[in-house]
Amino acid sequence: MQHTADTGTQISVVENLDAASGKRALITGASSGLGLEFAELLAAQKVNLVLAARRREPMEKLAGDLRRKHGVDILVEPIDLAAPGAAGRLKSSLDERALKIDILVNNAGYGLHGEFLETPLERTTDMIQLNITALTELSYVFGRDMAAQGSGQILLIASLLAFQPVPNFAAYAATKSYVLAFGEALHDELRPQGVIVTSLCPGHTETGFDAAAGAPVSATLRLLTMKPRPVAVTGLRALSQGQASVIAGFMNNIVAFSHRLTPRSMQRASMKRILGP
Numbered sequence: 001m002q003h004t005a006d007t008g009t010q011i012s013v014v015e016n017l018d019a020a021s022g023k024r025a026l027i028t029g030a031s032s033g034l035g036l037e038f039a040e041l042l043a044a045q046k047v048n049l050v051l052a053a054r055r056r057e058p059m060e061k062l063a064g065d066l067r068r069k070h071g072v073d074i075l076v077e078p079i080d081l082a083a084p085g086a087a088g089r090l091k092s093s094l095d096e097r098a099l100k101i102d103i104l105v106n107n108a109g110y111g112l113h114g115e116f117l118e119t120p121l122e123r124t125t126d127m128i129q130l131n132i133t134a135l136t137e138l139s140y141v142f143g144r145d146m147a148a149q150g151s152g153q154i155l156l157i158a159s160l161l162a163f164q165p166v167p168n169f170a171a172y173a174a175t176k177s178y179v180l181a182f183g184e185a186l187h188d189e190l191r192p193q194g195v196i197v198t199s200l201c202p203g204h205t206e207t208g209f210d211a212a213a214g215a216p217v218s219a220t221l222r223l224l225t226m227k228p229r230p231v232a233v234t235g236l237r238a239l240s241q242g243q244a245s246v247i248a249g250f251m252n253n254i255v256a257f258s259h260r261l262t263p264r265s266m267q268r269a270s271m272k273r274i275l276g277p
């Protein structure tokens with residue numbers, strides 16, 4: 001696996017995002033957290049945007065701000081991507097408007113904290129539908145267009161939890177293991193066709209994630225927490241450099257590296273300690 005240590009403090013490389021100006025990016029999960037940061041960073045590069053998530057209002061507000069500030073074209077598409085067939089409907093809606101996507105930021109996702117058997121099954125399956133099925137379908141429908149035109153960029157948001165099983169985040173961590181494995185394999189498959197696929201693995205980041213997951217934040221986790229801007233910068237920089245995957249933040253790279261040297265039973269115990277009960 002190809003991973004790069006990154007403190008996420010420089011944003012200049014995003015300014016060099018390959019000939020980004022005039023292109024169009026689809027950002028899922030663009031109503032909060034990392035999605036907002038991707039939108040701001042890409043709009044600053046004069047990339048036109050399609051913003052997709054369930055909540056229209058925060059996306060309309062963001063779109064208004066970014067149009068005023070950067071003069072880019074922005075379409076807001078309120079959609080529940082966990083609904084079966086949502087990715088296809090989003091693609092058809094963009095095709096009807098003849099909007100071509102050059103950059104896909106597959107970011108929408110959420111976690112579920114707690115014991116698997118104590119969590120209503122439909123909440124787990126809804127999360128799998130969003131984190132895995134929608135992400136896969138979006139990669140397919142937009143990846144095919146990109147491969148046909150011989151260029152394109154796809155950023156998948158995995159997680160530091162992708163690297164080991166995590167008790168009390170069992171299904172969520174497993175969805176992110178899927179995203180990372182899928183993304184790295186696609187990187188090799190699509191590169192010869194001119195399409196770059198990069199998987200970003202954020203560690204704990206200050207977004208709406210904890211509230212959505214119902215997750216406590218332990219004192220140790222607080223020490224490892226990053227702001228969303230450097231995490232988004234790390235992902236876009238890795239994408240522009242054509243990397244297969246990247247872990248955001250120096251400390252998160254240390255955690256992932258140290259886990260490679262420890263037995264899986266110890267990895268599970270350490271993640272449980274860091275993430276709290």
Ligand SMILES: NC(=O)c1ccc[n+]([C@@H]2O[C@H](COP(=O)([O-])OP(=O)(O)OC[C@H]3O[C@@H](n4cnc5c(N)ncnc54)[C@H](OP(=O)(O)O)[C@@H]3O)[C@@H](O)[C@H]2O)c1
Nearest residue numbers: 029031032033034053054055081109159204205207208209
């Ligand atoms: N924050 C962290 O600690 C962390 C760490 C590792 C990985 N990640 C990953 O980073 C990505 C972004 O999350 P975040 O941290 O920025 O959390 P966030 O602030 O909660 O953002 C999640 C985004 O996903 C959207 N979303 C949720 N359900 C959706 C659905 N059914 N259909 C369409 N959009 C949906 C939300 O919008 P609506 O509610 O408006 O639909 C929101 O825009 C996720 O894939 C997450 O797993 C986060």
